[in-house]
Amino acid sequence: MRKIIAAIIFICACFTSRAQEKWNLRTIIDYAMQHNISVKMSEVQEKVASINLKQSRLSQIPNGNISGNLGFNSGNNQDPITFQRVTQTYLSSGVQLQSSAEIFNFFSKRNQIAANIWEHEAARAYVTKLKNDIALTAANGYLQVLLAMEQEKIMQVQVSQTAAQLTNTQKMVDAGTLPELNAIQLVAQLATDSGNYISAKGNTQMAILTLKSYLSLDASAPFEVDTPPVDLIPIEPISDLQPDYVYSLAVANQPQQKYNEMKLKAAIKSKDAAHGAMFPSLSLYGSLGSNFISAKVPNYVPVIGAPVATGAFVMVNGNSYMVQSPSVTYVKDGNKPIDPYFKQLSNNFSQGVGLSLSIPLFNGYNYRSNYERAKLNIQTSRLQQDQDNQTLKQNIYQAYISALTALDKFNASKKAVSAAEQTYMFAQKRYEVGMLGTFDLITSQNNLLRARLDYSSSRFDYVFKMKVLEFYKGLGLKL
Numbered sequence: 001m002r003k004i005i006a007a008i009i010f011i012c013a014c015f016t017s018r019a020q021e022k023w024n025l026r027t028i029i030d031y032a033m034q035h036n037i038s039v040k041m042s043e044v045q046e047k048v049a050s051i052n053l054k055q056s057r058l059s060q061i062p063n064g065n066i067s068g069n070l071g072f073n074s075g076n077n078q079d080p081i082t083f084q085r086v087t088q089t090y091l092s093s094g095v096q097l098q099s100s101a102e103i104f105n106f107f108s109k110r111n112q113i114a115a116n117i118w119e120h121e122a123a124r125a126y127v128t129k130l131k132n133d134i135a136l137t138a139a140n141g142y143l144q145v146l147l148a149m150e151q152e153k154i155m156q157v158q159v160s161q162t163a164a165q166l167t168n169t170q171k172m173v174d175a176g177t178l179p180e181l182n183a184i185q186l187v188a189q190l191a192t193d194s195g196n197y198i199s200a201k202g203n204t205q206m207a208i209l210t211l212k213s214y215l216s217l218d219a220s221a222p223f224e225v226d227t228p229p230v231d232l233i234p235i236e237p238i239s240d241l242q243p244d245y246v247y248s249l250a251v252a253n254q255p256q257q258k259y260n261e262m263k264l265k266a267a268i269k270s271k272d273a274a275h276g277a278m279f280p281s282l283s284l285y286g287s288l289g290s291n292f293i294s295a296k297v298p299n300y301v302p303v304i305g306a307p308v309a310t311g312a313f314v315m316v317n318g319n320s321y322m323v324q325s326p327s328v329t330y331v332k333d334g335n336k337p338i339d340p341y342f343k344q345l346s347n348n349f350s351q352g353v354g355l356s357l358s359i360p361l362f363n364g365y366n367y368r369s370n371y372e373r374a375k376l377n378i379q380t381s382r383l384q385q386d387q388d389n390q391t392l393k394q395n396i397y398q399a400y401i402s403a404l405t406a407l408d409k410f411n412a413s414k415k416a417v418s419a420a421e422q423t424y425m426f427a428q429k430r431y432e433v434g435m436l437g438t439f440d441l442i443t444s445q446n447n448l449l450r451a452r453l454d455y456s457s458s459r460f461d462y463v464f465k466m467k468v469l470e471f472y473k474g475l476g477l478k479l
Helices: 002-020 025-035 037-058 108-175 180-215 243-253 255-276 341-347 366-432 438-473
Strands: 063-073 076-078 085-087 090-104 281-293 297-316 319-336 350-358
Touching: 025 037, 025 108, 025 180, 037 108, 108 180, 108 255, 108 438, 180 438, 243 255, 243 366, 243 438, 255 366, 281 341, 366 438
Parallel strands: none
Antiparallel strands: 063 090, 076 085, 090 281, 281 350, 297 319
């Protein structure tokens, strides 16, 4: 009993520790890759491509089939061994082994194997492509959670500052140094800040729910993210992420481009295979077989009768003599004993081997249509490759421009925060000595709040835009 209780406690402790683990970018991306439905479906298609490749390779070896039969025959039918007409009831059985191998077909099979190799590689590249897409989406969701949490902290600080300001103002109102209106205005501001703080908390929960949906996690599952300092997130210098240089690396390394390259190679080999199918093919075949029959075979015995003239003559010593031959007739004497099953199989054993030549002449334009479609598939693959390369280049340039814009906005918001902090500090000092009204103090405080929110938003936006460029460069996603 103690062992059972200990085991239950251990299991509960494991679940609790797992639930209390903090999710960082690495664990989020790994989990998303393993549990995303689209990725799982692409992995299934990769397995299908692997099976197709294996089947095409094994099609080169000779095929073999064993067949057998057991039948009941009655009435007038044909003996399967002697092929004579018989009228009786019997059992028959047979076994055959047949094999054939295509020894020459203008390399159609080898080209099809090569096409399936590239199709398999393309399927693997597509799995990687989907994993990268999921990783980028999950990383963006993770950064949105961090942004929401930081803005929630900013709103919490705002509430604390307003509450502290209200406390000091209330003391001054009670002392008679400030009018009651100042406290009422701060009470209203505290209510507004509290509402904004509640909204910020809701935004954080919504961002977490969105991230959970990317991970295919249950909405009620415990979830706590690791919050690394944004300032410590490594970022490549913008000078090392020039769009032309990034594009030259991306076009050679991105899985979508590899997928298109593999699909084009597969289409070329499929065209060669379709062309080879239009030419003659030569095959070698062979067979082994035997039969058993339970039909009764009549037993005939010879009976010698009187000699009869044959119509021929021979000369002996100058005399001519007529040649005679004894007459022989066969009389049925019962039936021969039926040989055992295996003895009949041994006696009736037959073998066969030969060559088969197949020359396509007219088959409803099937082979020619397959060949023409294969050539059009090559054109489609090349056009798709060009289109995806253009899209990739456009995305990289857009990401670069967005990163420059985000950097400028980030620097501007940093200066805005510094200026707003100084303005608020001076406003607070003037308010404490009665040289500034409550409305102006609240306005200065709200300006600082907006500056801080803009700064946090622009900072995360800049980090993500830079991470997109690093992703295209092939550096992966690191926070």
